[in-house]
Amino acid sequence: MKGYQRVLSTLVLASVACVFALGGCGSNTSGSAGTGEASASKELVVFNWAEYIDPEVITEFEEETGITVVYEEFSTNEIMYPLLAQDPSAYDVLCPSDYMISKLIEQDMLLELDMEKLPTAREQIGEQYWKESEGFDPGNKYSVPYCWGTVGILYNTTMVDDVVDSWSILWDEKYAGQIYMQDSVRDLLMVPLMMKGYSINTLNENELEEATQMLIDQKPLVQGYFIDQVRDKMIGGEGALGVIYSGEAIFTQRENPDLEYVIPKEGTNVWIDSWVISKEAKNVENAYAWIEFMSRPEIAVRNFEYITYSTPNEGARELIEDEDIKNSEIAFPDLSKYKLETFLYLGEEGDKLYNDYWMRIKSE
Amino acid sequence: MFNSRKASAGLSSPYVAWMTIFIIVPLLMVFYFGLTDAGGAFTFANVASIASPEHLKSLLLALELSFISTVICFLIAYPLALILAHSRISSQGLIITIFILPMWMNFLLRTMAWMTLLEGTGVINTILSFLHLPTQHIINTPAAIVLGMVYNFLPFMILPLYNAVSRIDPAVIEAARDLGAGRFQTLWKITLPLSAGGIISGVTMVFIPALTTFAISTLLGGSKVLLIGNVIESYFMLSYDVHLGSGLSLVLMVFIIINMVVSAVSDAKEQTD
Structure with a gap:
């Protein structure tokens, strides 16, 4: 009986200690922020809008890279923000909208991207979208356009x-x-x-x-x-x-x-929704691989056909087979005609x- | 055995730990956040903000809708409890199972099913118009929310009422009838007072979840009808203002405590009677 009791009280103590340790974690991790150590981790936590990707693309990314994707979804920027703010290390790569990105930049929650690691994105995303992004991300330092x-x-x-x-x-x-x-x-x-x-x-x-x-x-x-x-x-x-x-x-x-x-x-x-990396991301290299993968024209076009949100990827637009959609006034409007x-x-x-x-x- | 107090302390420690970590600590956190501002200084402003027109309106609406739902639940459940208590033992189990069965399915799924049923071009209207009857338009109105509350919380009213009514000694009822009390008089003077404990716990179990719900009002109210639960949820989830959210939660807790005191007092009375 005595031994049993000791085991129990040890368990209780251990669980209490755990809670405190976890509580402390949230504030401690900032110490190692942004170093983006090239760990060989095989995981990636993606936080994206609901129904905002062709699910097969995720599987293909996993097969090609051997990275396991933990895919989570949100339905508004306002819902996404508190979840990220509570634990910035819980998510690696996210896809918020323009004004939310500028809020995250202002609050120093995003990783400054190394554009050298994103050659496909630099090449494929149209010039006008990079320019448009300057409105919320001056210098295009933190975000890569995904949809608009x-x-x-x-x-x-x-x-x-x-x-x-x-x-x-x-x-x-x-x-x-x-x-x-x-x-x-x-x-x-x-x-x-x-x-x-x-x-x-x-x-x-x-x-x-x-x-x-x-x-x-x-x-x-x-x-x-x-x-x-x-x-x-x-x-x-x-x-x-x-x-x-x-x-x-x-x-x-x-x-x-x-x-x-x-x-x-x-x-x-x-509006523009862009990929960003959390400043306290645990899998920075995998996040870069994700953004690169998503910027490939043949992947971007499949996402476009699945979710039908306009893609800023010039290569992808060229690959659209249906001429009506390629020149659709809804998907690719002549922006100079409207007050925006x-x-x-x-x-x-x-x-x-x-x-x-x-x-x-x-x-x- | 050797030392029963020590043994019981050992056996209860998992529950004590559970309660401490998942009930007491979070509760203290709600108190802490509710009574401090963003800078951590003590303030009553969060609790007092219940008096602002927006919050007060949603609280009153929540009170009104959950009151209506509780009354409807009671009016449906009490006759059913009487019927059950007087029916054969074998059919009792069946009827109880029928009422419990839907609870095996997730509560959100059941509420979403009501969305499809009530929609303008939904199942119910399709049937009504097929029969050339006038169609109903209650989705995204307070009436739909009341319907959702009654549907979801009715079993919580039936079970305690059934327990209380079936515990009444039939001899007492017979005695009342022998002494000349009519059917209605027996119900009013004998059955109802003797099942008061069940009524109070049934009312508590319907009223409190109905008062604090935000899922039912979001799904069946089309985000058009704002209850106090929705207000608190939006402070936590949208504006990330845990202080205001906790402050308003404390106000709701007052109603829960009032309810608990009432049922504790009635329990104590029942014991002494």
């Missing part, structure tokens, strides 16, 4: 008779209960801000107040606020109008030919301000 696109209105031609060319149709009472809006703070507020001709990065409280009031007025007309589900609802004929990322538009049209996508005349948000703006990081105060307005809209 616009945000617009997807509508069902059997349910909408009006000409859809303005965000204002989302306030038309004729379509009450048939409208879907985006369920993330920046994408939601973007719509009324653009409509009123304000900057989508505004910190002017009068403008934000006005936009918030417009969204509150619109709420009775909205069927629901969703992210990925806007796609499914529109395909299923559950709604007449939905705010959606351009990349989803081609996919939805394949599934339901009644759907059309427009970039409203008031302008919209143009990229989201910028607004700082802690700005984030808080936007979240307060968001909470007001949602609780109404």
Whole structure:
């Protein structure tokens, strides 16, 4: 009996010690940050948007390199951030959007990339996308573009008779209960801000107040606020109008030919999602291998055909066989025709301000 | 045997360790975060923020919806418990199994199934329009959330009620009837008071999870209906403000404690009676 008891109390002590050790870990690892020691580790933790890759590509990467990929997904930048912030060493390579990348750069959470290790990416990613990226990543030091696109209105031609060319149709009472809006703070507020001709990065409280009031007025007309589900609802004929990322538009049209996508005349948000490496990544070399692999034209084109989000990879675009899609106004729009703006990081105060307005809209 | 106190201390230590690490420490952390600001200084602001219009509105809505759900659950479950207690032993097990069976499937999957059922072009509306009946439009409204709560939490009401009702000695009921009490009077004066313990634990087991849910309201409310659970979730998951999230959790804990006190008092009363 005595021996048994001793074993137990040792176990208890050990588990308590473990908890403390783990707790300490999070703050200690910063010491070895960024050294990117060329360990021969055979693992890689990828943190990407949900449904944002051809799953076979992951298997191929594993087979070719012998690296085991732990693949995790997020549905908004805002959900990704706290998970990374809690334990920056838990993820190696991630794919956030423009404004989130500038936030991560500002908070010193990203590894400065050694471009010498990324020859394919440097060669294949189009010049204009590197230039566009300078807006959130000056000098292209931290990120390699993966996908880009616009945000617009997807509508069902059997349910909408009006000409859809303005965000204002989302306030038309004729379509009450048939409208879907985006369920993330920046994408939601973007719509009324653009409509009123304000900057989508505004910190002017009068403008934000006005936009918030417009969204509150619109709420009775909205069927629901969703992210990925806007796609499914529109395909299923559950709604007449939905705010959606351009990349989803081609996919939805394949599934339901009644759907059309427009970039409203008031302008919209143009965004880039790029690969970045966490500053405290445990498998830095494998992360470089991942980014290189994803930048190969023959891999990028397969991802494009699977997820239908516009690729910044020039080589991949050349490989697209379907001429209609290769020259599609949805996938590869002539950007000079539209008024476009990229989201910028607004700082802690700005984030808080936007979240307060968001909470007001949602609780109404 | 040799030293029973030592032995029981040894045997209980795994549970004590479990409780310390996974219940007490996290609880203390919620208290710590809830009562400090980002700089670590003591503040009541997080708890007090429940008074802001946005938070108060979502708390009141959550209270309202979980109250309605609890009442509906009770009204469905109590007659069922009476029927069960008076039916043959073999059919009792069957009926209980039927109610427990859905709980073997994941709670989120069951709630998502309701999304498909309730949608505008969903299963229920397809059947209704096939029968030329008017279609329903309750998805993404508070009514859909109440439906989801009742559906998910009903078994938690049935089981304690069934236990309490079946423990009542049939002789007591017979005595009441012999002494001239009508059916309704017997129910009101004898059965209900004697099953009070079961009612209170059933109400607790439905009301508390309904009050704190955020999954049901997200799935069936289309992110349009914001309950206090959603507010807390979004502070933790979206704005990464653990202080505000913990502060609001403390407010919710007050309701849980009130509920626990009520059931403890009634338990104590039952023991002395």
